[in-house]
Amino acid sequence: MDSTSLSKLTLRVGGFDVDMQSGELCNDGEKIRVPDQPFQILRLLVERRGEVITRDELRQQLWPADTFVDFDRSLNSAMKKLRDALGDSADDPTFIETLPRLGYRLIAPVEQQQPRSRRWMWAAVAAVVVIAIGIVAALRFSASTGPQIHAIAVLPLANLSGDANQEYFADGMTEALITDLAQLQEVRVISRTSVMPYKQSKQSLPEIARQLNVDGVVEGGVVRSGGRVRVTVQLIRAATDQHLWAHGYERDLSDVVTLQRDLSSAISEAIHAQLAPSAHAAQRVNPAAYDFFLRGTAALGKESAEGVKYAITYFEKAVAIQPDFAPGYASLARAYSQLAYSGAVAPRESMSRAKQAALKAIDLDPQLAEGHTELGLVHFRYDWDWRASEQEIPRALLLNPNEASTHTAYATFLRIMHRPAEADAEVKRWHEVNPYIAKRAEGFIGSAARYRTAGDYPKAIAEMRTAVQMDPSLPRGHFQLGWTLAEAGQIPDGITELEKSVQLSPKNLRFQARLAWAYALAGEEEKARAILAELNKHSAHSYVSPIAIGLVHIGLHENQSALDFLEEAYRDRDFELISLTPGSTFKPLRLEPRFRELMRKIGLPEA
Known part of the structure; x- marks a missing residue:
């Protein structure tokens, strides 16, 4: 019987019923879920039972060249899912x-099932009609009421060049797609x-x-x-492992932003x-400038003082080559801001440059969210212009409701402004868009620091522990826990934790102080x-x-x-002065006229 005829039958393959037309796999009447691509592989194997189907044939049949190039990974994954559904083993196969290095062959027996009863067939026809009506209704509903996917993750794009030195390029393209x-x-x-x-x-x-x-989930490579870049991605509905969409794009490097x-x-x-609608328009970008931009993005992602300095160098080269590249200026502003935050340089020196870069980014592209974020942080941490900060960060x-760092920065701002309910809402949103970090130690440290800033020591200590x-x-x-314990009056326990922080990071002067x-x-x-x-x-x-x-002088x-x-x-416009509240570390100074004058000049609100 030819493959066309087989495609309309229900066949018995080993101990399973395979409906070649509907794409269903059943075992003793129980339907087994098999994603689309694994079933298509099974269909090909059944149609040519006993023959070897090469990997190249599978690529041509199921993975056209313009969809997804990470073929080996996708095929191996699909074969694993098919074997799992059949209860088969690659080492000791029965199906x-x-x-190796060639392909696959179906070795299980294949038999044609007896024709179903007319009663069943009519029931099936009725069911198909009902399902069809439901599908039409569902399509109309989805098209009219909103997105089919409500939360999405872009997994790191695979570096398909075979060159480990190109990892920064793949990571940078991932971040650009997320943005x-x-x-x-x-x-x-x-x-x-x-x-x-x-x-x-x-x-x-x-x-x-x-x-x-x-x-x-979006994944790809x-x-x-040379002077061209190719990106191939697929969109998958996670619950069913269903491929919703796949495509490949190839452009000159100068058109990478358009891509x-x-x-x-x-x-x-x-x-x-x-x-x-405010999404900034694509522009042509000089390939060398974009390469420096991606290198800077990768360096900044290392979250180290050395990485920040490298990032600044790369971003400055990028905007020197292409002075109208707004994302380059926004990232440069972010790098200068992080340099000040690290304590490696005086804030006045670094934050003034961050402000210049942020203003330039906004001037070039008023709809660029990153530019407004960085300018808002400068107003918050450096200018102490609370009104301007509240304009820029929101x-x-x-413009970009899914930027995690903006939510956490706004939460800190709101706590310092003594608006805890609004701050909690921003923290919740941060958790939603940053779930991996939120559930790790770094997430608990961040939330604990905000509780401490608000004077809620029990919650802060619980989060730190x-x-x-x-x-x-x-x-x-250990540093944040020790600080919080000591500030809450539990000084011996605080010292124990602070000593641990210094042991783990002996060169950190902030920890030592x-x-x-x-x-x-x-x-x-x-x-x-x-x-x-030693500090002096x-x-x-x-x-x-x-x-x-x-x-140290306060303690003494x-x-x-x-x-x-x-x-x-x-x-120096030190950013830590924004925590200068009488109820915290600085409590011993609260009655000093000089301290109260500092509070007035900074403009911090009364609790």
Whole structure:
């Protein structure tokens, strides 16, 4: 019987009933779910039972060249799903035999089933009619009421070049796609920090989707060759492993931004969602400038002081080559802001450059969310212009509602403004778009720091203890827990945790200063002054935050010396001054006129 005839029959394959027309697999009357591609492989194997079907034949039949180029990974995954459904083993097969480097062969017996009764056939026809009506209704409903996918994750694009030195390019393209898709209306898009841990993950897509709480997954690969780039992606409904859409794009490197926009637009159409009307227009970009931009993005993602410095160099080269490249200026602003936050340089020096770059980004592209985010953070951390900050950060969230870092920055701003309910709403949104980090130690540390800023020590301590239990090797966890315990009056326990942070990160001067402060509170003056001497020695040849030194003087009850350093921090525009509230570390200074004048000049609201 030829394959055309077979395609209309229900066949008995081993102990399974295979309906070649409907694509159903049953065992003793129980339907077994098999995704579409694995079933198509089974169909081909059944139609040519006993023959070898090569991998190349499967590629041509099921993976056309213009859909998805990571063929080996997709085929291996599909074969595993098919074998799992059949209860088969690659090592000791009873259904499908693997011929290494060649292909596959069906070895199970195939028999034709007896014709079904006319009564069953009429019931089936009726069922098909009902289902068809339901499908039409569902399509009308989905087209008229909103997206078919409500939460989506873009997994790290595979580097298909075979060159490990091109990883930065694949990672940068992943982040660019996430940034574009983040502007989708009514769709939650998972942040870069939550998807990058799944790079080269062996977990199944449904399992990854469950962990990230999404119903759609985008995966694919990218290769750059000469002056051209090719990106191929597929969109999958996670629950059913159903392929919703797949396509490949190839462009000159100068059109890579257009490629990204076309790709994000196609995905938005596939899930019946709309990109924000404010989405910035694509532009041609100099290939060398874009390469520096991606290198800078990769360096910034390392989250280290050295990485930030490399990122600044790369971004400056990018905008020097192409002065009208707005994303380059926005990323440069972010890098300068992070440099100041790291404590490696005086904030006045770095944040003024961050402000210039952010303003330039907005001037070039007023609809670029990242530019408004960075300008809002400059107003918040450096200018202490609360009104301007509240204009820029919400503007950024309107343009890109899925940017995790903007939500957490706004939450911190709202807590300092004594608006806890609004801050909690932003934290909740941050958890939704950053689920991987939110469930890790870093997420608990971030939420605990916000609780401490608000003076809620019990919640802050509980969150910090959870973080330390999850990752005892993380210095920042012990530092934040020790700081919070000591500030809450549990000084011996605080010292224990702060000592652990210094042991894990001995070169961190901020950690050392906080430990000296705690020693002073505990009456261990000799230990406190030994660290203070080291901080002063270090400040002679490199930047040390005046607040770090002032903290130790507060612990030693040397209020006037402490105020000298706080006033120096004010001249430096040190970002830590935004936590200058009378109910925290600075409580001993609350009645000092100089302290109250500082509070007035910074403009912090009264609790």
